[in-house]
Amino acid sequence: MEILVCVKRVPDTAENEFELNSAGNDLDRDDLVYSVNEWDNYAVEEAIQIVDKVGGNVTVVTVGDDESEEVLRREMAMGANNGILLSDDAFEGSDGKGIATILKAEVEKGNYDLILTGAQADEGAGQVGGMLAAMLDYPYASLVNKLEVLGDATIKVGREIEGGNQEMNEMDLPCVLSIQTGINEPRYVGIRGIRKVAKLDIPVKGAADLGLDASTVGEDGAKVKRVDYFVPDMGDGAEMLEGSTDEIIAQLIERIKSKGGLA
Amino acid sequence: MAELFAYIPHNAGIAEDIAMEYPEAAKKMDAGAALTAVVTGSGADLDKVANAMADIYASVIKIDNEALAYPNAEVIRKALVNVLPADAIVLLPHNTLGMDLAPGLSIKMDSAFVADVVDIDGCDGKTLNVVRQELGGAVSTHVSCDVSTGAVVTVRGGAFAPVEGSAAGGTVVDKSADAGDLAAKRRFIEVVAAEVGDVDITKSDLLVSIGRGIEEEENISVAQDLAEAMGAVVSCSRPIVDAKWLEKSRQVGTSGQTVKPKVYMALGISGSFQHMGGVKGNPYIVAINKNPKAPIFQVADVGIVADILEFMPELTDAISG
Numbered sequence: 001m002e003i004l005v006c007v008k009r010v011p012d013t014a015e016n017e018f019e020l021n022s023a024g025n026d027l028d029r030d031d032l033v034y035s036v037n038e039w040d041n042y043a044v045e046e047a048i049q050i051v052d053k054v055g056g057n058v059t060v061v062t063v064g065d066d067e068s069e070e071v072l073r074r075e076m077a078m079g080a081n082n083g084i085l086l087s088d089d090a091f092e093g094s095d096g097k098g099i100a101t102i103l104k105a106e107v108e109k110g111n112y113d114l115i116l117t118g119a120q121a122d123e124g125a126g127q128v129g130g131m132l133a134a135m136l137d138y139p140y141a142s143l144v145n146k147l148e149v150l151g152d153a154t155i156k157v158g159r160e161i162e163g164g165n166q167e168m169n170e171m172d173l174p175c176v177l178s179i180q181t182g183i184n185e186p187r188y189v190g191i192r193g194i195r196k197v198a199k200l201d202i203p204v205k206g207a208a209d210l211g212l213d214a215s216t217v218g219e220d221g222a223k224v225k226r227v228d229y230f231v232p233d234m235g236d237g238a239e240m241l242e243g244s245t246d247e248i249i250a251q252l253i254e255r256i257k258s259k260g261g262l263a
Numbered sequence: 264m265a266e267l268f269a270y271i272p273h274n275a276g277i278a279e280d281i282a283m284e285y286p287e288a289a290k291k292m293d294a295g296a297a298l299t300a301v302v303t304g305s306g307a308d309l310d311k312v313a314n315a316m317a318d319i320y321a322s323v324i325k326i327d328n329e330a331l332a333y334p335n336a337e338v339i340r341k342a343l344v345n346v347l348p349a350d351a352i353v354l355l356p357h358n359t360l361g362m363d364l365a366p367g368l369s370i371k372m373d374s375a376f377v378a379d380v381v382d383i384d385g386c387d388g389k390t391l392n393v394v395r396q397e398l399g400g401a402v403s404t405h406v407s408c409d410v411s412t413g414a415v416v417t418v419r420g421g422a423f424a425p426v427e428g429s430a431a432g433g434t435v436v437d438k439s440a441d442a443g444d445l446a447a448k449r450r451f452i453e454v455v456a457a458e459v460g461d462v463d464i465t466k467s468d469l470l471v472s473i474g475r476g477i478e479e480e481e482n483i484s485v486a487q488d489l490a491e492a493m494g495a496v497v498s499c500s501r502p503i504v505d506a507k508w509l510e511k512s513r514q515v516g517t518s519g520q521t522v523k524p525k526v527y528m529a530l531g532i533s534g535s536f537q538h539m540g541g542v543k544g545n546p547y548i549v550a551i552n553k554n555p556k557a558p559i560f561q562v563a564d565v566g567i568v569a570d571i572l573e574f575m576p577e578l579t580d581a582i583s584g
Contacts, residue, residue, distance in 0.1 A: 011398060013533075014475065017556050018401045027402065096366070096376060119362075123397050125378035130366030139337060139448035142363040156452075161359045164457030164511055164519050169335075172448040178362075182505035223375035223409040232394075232403045238550055238566030245574070248567055249581045252549065255565055259547035261469045261526030262493060262582070 001056035001149065003047040004112040005080065006103055006129070007040040009064055009071040010122035025228040036071040039118025041078070041186040043179040046147060047116055048079040048187075054149055057081045059110070063091055063102050072202055077193035078186070088206035093219030100131035101217050105210035107136060112174060114155070119143050119178045126178060133176035141169055142178045265350045265413060267298045269320070270343070272334065272360050276304075276311035281356040281418065283319065283425035288354060288418050291383035292391060299324055300433075301347070303339050305332035317433035319426060324438050330445040336363035337447040344371045345443035350413040352391075357417035358517065365417045374413030377406060381422040386410070399535050400558040419536060460512025467496040468525040472515055474500040474538075476531015476552060476571045480508045486530065489575045492582045498522065500532045516541040531571040534559025 011018070015033040020026070047058040059082040060075040062068045072083035086102050094102065107115060115133075119142060120126035126142065133140030145166065146158030152173070159167040160180050207214050215221060241248045256262045269285035271278050282300070289298040300320040302313050305327055313325040326342050347353065349372060355361040357379040369376035375391075381403075382394035389411040395404050408414055464470060471490040477483060483497075490497045497513065504514045515522050516538045523544030530551050532538060539562055542548070550563035553570045560566045567574065 013399045013401065017554055018398055020402075096378075097370070100370075124395070124399070126362045127366040127376060127378055130363070131370050131376070134340075134367035134370035140363070140367055141449060142336075143359055158455070159359065159363070160518050161454070162517055163521070164514065166455040166457075168452040168455060170450045170452060175448070181501065185507070224377050225407050227392075227405040227407055229397075229402050229404050238548075238560045238563035240560070240566045240568070245569075245577055246581075248569075249578055252565065252567065252578070253581065255547070256493075256526055256549065259526050261495075261524075261547065 001050060001054050001113045002111055003050060003056060003058050003114045003116065004107065004110065005040065005043045005047050005058060005060050005075070006115065006117045006132075007044065007060050007062050007071055007075055008037045008118070008121045009034050009062065009068045010037045013122075020229060020231065024230070027229055034067070036074055037118050037121040039120060039179060039181055040071075040075070042181050042183050043116040043118050044075045044078050044080055045184045045186040046179055047114075049184060050114070050147070050149060056113075059084060059112075061086065061103065061106055063087070063094070063099050069202055073194060073197050073200075074189055076197040076200060077189045083200070083202040085202055085204045086206075086210070087204050088214075090207045090212075090214040090218045093222055093225070094217050095222040095224040096125055096127035097131055097223070098217040098221050100128050100135060101221070102210065102212065103128065103132050104135045105212050106205070107132070109210070114173060115176045117176070117178045119180045129176050129178040136174075136176070139171045139175045140177070141171060141175070143180045144177045145180045145183045147177070147183070265352050265410065266348065267292065267296050267352045267354065268324075268347055269298060269300050269354045270339075270356075271300050271302045271312065271316055272356055272358070273302065273304065273308070273312040276308035276315075278312050278315060279356065279420075280425065281358075281420050282316065284420070284423040285354050285418065286319070286426045287423040288380070288383060291385065291423070292352070293386050297322070301326070301343070303328075303331045303334070303342055305329050313435045317435050318430050319433070321431055321433045323433055323435045325435055326442050327437065327439040328442055328445055330447070331442075333451045334360055335447060335449065335451045336360065336367070337449045338445050339364055340368050340371060341445050341447075342442040343368060346438045346441050347372070348413075349373070350411075352410055352414045352416065355415065355417045357419050361417045365415050369415035372413055372415065374415055375408045375410055376415045377408045378417045379419050380416055381419050391416075396536075399533060401556065420540065458510070458512055460510050462496055462513065464496055464498045464513055464515065465520050465522050467498075467522070469493060469495040469528075470498045470515070470522060470524045470526075471495045471528045471530065472498040472500065472532060473503060473530050473571070474532030475502045477503065477508075478531075478572065480506070482572055483508055485572065485575050485579075489579045489582075492579045495528070500535075500538045529559050529563065530575065532559055533557050534562055
């Protein structure tokens with residue numbers, strides 16, 4: 001099975017405290033720690049496990065700048081066979097549809113049976129996989145937390161739905177799936193693993209290589225635009241307890257008792 | 264502004280809460296715009312929800328087909344593309360159905376897509392201005408959206424004030440004949456119900472709930488010690504279940520259990536909307552997190568900036584002592 005996994009380099013929410021810049025309209029990006037989008041590691045792990053069972057290749061692809069190459073290498077260190085970087089100044093400012101348009105052009109250059117994305121990334125929209133599927137006229141399932149290959153032409157997938165329930169579906173290949181965390185346990189990648197793939201060639205393709213009309217992607221093609229970042233006024237928020245640990249604990253216990261949480 | 268349509272998700276004829284929240288979202292887009300409810304399904308369940316919506320919406324479209332009996336996103340998408348006008352502005356829920364349906368719908372309708380909207384700043388000509396969140400709720404963004412060829416907008420549950428049920432006396436129009444070919448390449452098989460765990464966290468008045476801040480599997484026992492001292496039950500957020508440190512039945516959130524304790528202790532939990540969506544009944548929320556900017560402090564009643572791994576044993580000792 002030929003599997004394409006779409007990945008993204010994102011600010012790491014576990015490693016950063018996000019602050020606005022001095023102008024107050026963008027994140028202060030000077031010291032941000034970036035990593036591969038958490039969901040994407042599950043997608044790559046799932047792809048590797050499928051290929052281990054039924055044969056084939058895993059290719060990882062991203063739309064980004066030069067620095068995005070590091071996340072492709074990380075996923076190749078996990079076991080992806082190939083990496084492709086889609087990079088062009090004309091791609092900057094793309095909205096979700098723009099990203100899906102760029103990925104579609106690359107998909108059409110390959111012969112993929114299965115295309116995976118993470119269920120969502122830093123922007124929290126969860127949009128690119130569903131858009132890509134609709135553009136290709138492939139079936140789509142989001143929030144996939146179980147995947148079983150039934151044969152050359154069909155797969156069975158479980159989707160996470162509300163309340164911890166799981167919706168089972170049968171789908172025709174080729175198809176696009178967005179992968180939810182928890183579907184597997186992504187393998188650990190150490191420095192040594194990254195070194196092993198450091199010299200592998202990662203082709204870089206731009207709009208011309210993909211045969212894309214630059215006006216359909218990037219800022220020109222975007223109907224949806226982020227105007228700025230801000231921190232909303234959420235009212236008072238929590239009453240913050242301060243003082244020594246003993247003082248804080250005494251205040252906390254008193255409050256929990258008054259709310260019926262402790263006898 | 265183009266006509267607005269609100270897709271009403273329902274379970275066996277009972278509309279989900281979002282049905283009462285769309286009108287406020289629509290009003291914030293354009294107070295004068297017409298808003299039509301759209302319901303899909305089959306048979307008596309569909310009629311039940313369509314009639315209920317006529318009490319809230321001035322006009323309701325129903326699409327009845329056996330293929331729509333279970334909400335398969337691919338089938339619903341085909342029906343909506345055939346029934347709705349090309350420049351429609353369509354509201355959907357940002358939940359597991361909306362995430363499945365909305366992005367592809369926007370492509371097939373050749374319209375703009377904006378997901379998980381938490382507030383709306385109105386329409387300026389053909390530009391819709393909305394508010395979203397990014398990075399797990401750590402920051403908000405203003406987003407502008409060109410709606411000149413229509414738009415698909417998913418709305419976060421609970422973000423817009425619900426309307427009070429009133430007898431709108433709306434009309435129900437049957438558009439089933441316009442749904443077109445509903446054959447799908449994805450076929451629904453069944454829903455597998457969530458596993459029942461050894462402990463029912465939904466029955467507890469006091470939850471000690473842990474998140475990423477627990478850091479290591481070995482530290483789970485520190486939370487268990489605290490819960491035992493407090494007479495509480497241990498619950499958790501999604502990353503703990505993903506790591507297989509606790510069973511799924513202990514997960515609080517929209518994709519896990521909905522709990523209604525008196526006191527909810529959120530320990531090392533950042534407070535994503537998916538997690539807080541599972542905390543109901545207005546409990547007293549205690550947040551302890553080492554990140555002073557964690558979104559949980561915005562929704563908690565009382566907050567403490569501390570490393571839970573240091574704080575929990577001290578609290579356990581104080582309570583036991």
